[in-house]
Amino acid sequence: MPRTLTIKKVDGKPGQVYYPLQLNEVPRPVPGPKEVLVRLHAAALNHRDLFIRQQLYPGISFEQPLLADGVGTVVEAGADVDPAVARSLLRARVLLTPSRGWAADPRGPEDPNPASFSVVGGSALLPPGSGTAQDYALLDPAELEPAPPHLTAAEAAALPLVGLTAWRALVTKGLGAPDADAAAAAADGINVLVTGIGGGVALSALQFAVALGARVFVTSGDPAKLERARRELGAAGGVSYRDAAWDKQLAAQLPASRPYLDLVIDGAGGDVVSRAVRLLRPGGVISVYGMTVAPKMDWTMQAVLRNVDLRGSTMGSRAEFRAMVDFVRRHTIHPIVSRVVRGLDDIAAIDGLFEDIRAGRQFGKLVIEISPEGEDSAKL
Template sequence: MKAIVLRELGGPEKLKLEEVADPRAEKGEVVVRLKAAALNHRDVFILQNLYPKIKLPAILGSDGAGVVESVGEGVDQSLVGREVVINPSLEWGDDERFQGPKYRILGMPEDGTFAEKIRISADNVLIKPAHLSFEEAAALPLAGLTAYRAVATRARVAAGETVLVTGVGGGVATFAVQIAKALGATVFVTSGSDEKIEKAKSAGAQGGANYKNPDWGKQIASMSDGGPDVVIDGAGGDALETSVKIIKPAGRIVFYGATSGLAKNLDLYRMFFKQATMMGTTMGSSREFASLIDLYHDKKIHPAVDQVFPLAEAAAAHRRMEEGAQFGKIVLGI
């Protein structure tokens, strides 16, 4: 089969299409013929040597959707030919509250989805919702799961609440908007691009502010009746510091990343006086992945796909992610 193999770290040009051996399904596993894969910031961090425990050569890619081609011993034969979406959370463990010591993310060290085929535990494939194209289904897993746990499990967003999603151009953020909306919340966003704010509004956000304007916090507070009940953030830095200032009393701030660095000026006085809660979160369990798929199936939600590149152009796709020009997920069609 063909796969994008990373043999040395560096720029996107290191992602090269190669011929490699076809995978074989072992006991409890399936082989999926992939139809689409999607990029995550994780792939860029690995390329740039900004990720722990990198092992090369590697086939990157955590997100994928395709058709089950074969099954190993002990796996239901009727799975062959089914259209599936892959859960990239490997061995979350027994405790729903946090991932166990064996936890890994698909796509380095295990061979990932930037390939024509993948071998994966049968427990990690779920039937693809019929209303989703393969490209849309491949867009969902890693970022959708992260957003689901942040919004539904950690923040416990309820109908009627107001939610601020920062940096809406990000992969996780676009899913956080959709999930919070589906749970009945009113959603506000920030972005460094007015165009992305407009796109978010047409995707259901009530309003937004440009974080390049130093008054963005005041703007969000005035449009959200004094401030949001919940903030979902992946930026850190000023985004978290300002969120503490504008969050409503008893508000929850959930963060899943720190793209713009540490928050060195958190106003702790305001936090305790407001009875505010700040929570870290990461990816999610198999139970949460199944709930995410059910939600997208039941509400017929379509993930935002930014652009689809052919597998052979994985380097160009990574360049687009490095530039940060995307709205929604960057996908590889296979």
């Protein structure tokens, strides 16, 4: 029978509890008139999933499948799906959009009600079955995007959430560009700092910025991650944020022809403003997509006097997702996969992926292989 992976409710306080994983057998879903059925091949973890297990994320569900990232094959279409759409999707490998409730507005979700926008996976705000840690998923065809053919299933599963988040933080908010062509013109030759390299969003931002023509510098607490970013992914330099004078060390690496940063892409928060303001050009931008250090960050008068622009950025719209996937396809970018485990039923191995996140061991995404591509869907 088909399976879903959820969390099991146990007693405990937020931040202290750790909900165990639970594998469930469920009936094979049947597409509604305007739905398609997708056979999932792989799904990937995000920090959000660890926060859900620790009850540190709002609106969690104990019935919904976990995980927001997934790739699969469309195996069935409902009776009222447009025939042309059905023909194009059936047997096609597709990426699943990782969120709902945001179509195209570059400013933010069209509905100002915060509850209108939700991330897929373990969310009580979305219809049943919204998540990628399962064998099958029912979706509106509009929530699918053809998977770039150069990607393996694991690479494809590694892309959606982090790729979308990085694209918006870098392109829409960071460069202020409406499309990839404008982004390439804005990024050509500029200096970009991406903090916390090793995480999925940071790695995607590095890959996208390099492909756009920017000179990219990175930070990490792990020298091996800094070296990999330079040697394998085209980073121009990097420093350890564990060093008290990392900002001075970074300043020494900037080229004499452009001895300043134009843009910072940050997911940590903390003292990034006070550090980066010493390196940013007047009018430079700090694009923040997360705050893993603390839920607050300082805004200094020095940043005001230098006209620094601080911009918040969270995931992105359906239109930005389409643009990001097209960019990955055209530039044959391969998302970085840290580790893959095989089998939705291998709970111990999946728990090990969560421990990688908790310990910060990963360099790239952590992926669960659910089914081989081309597998007969009638088996479940």
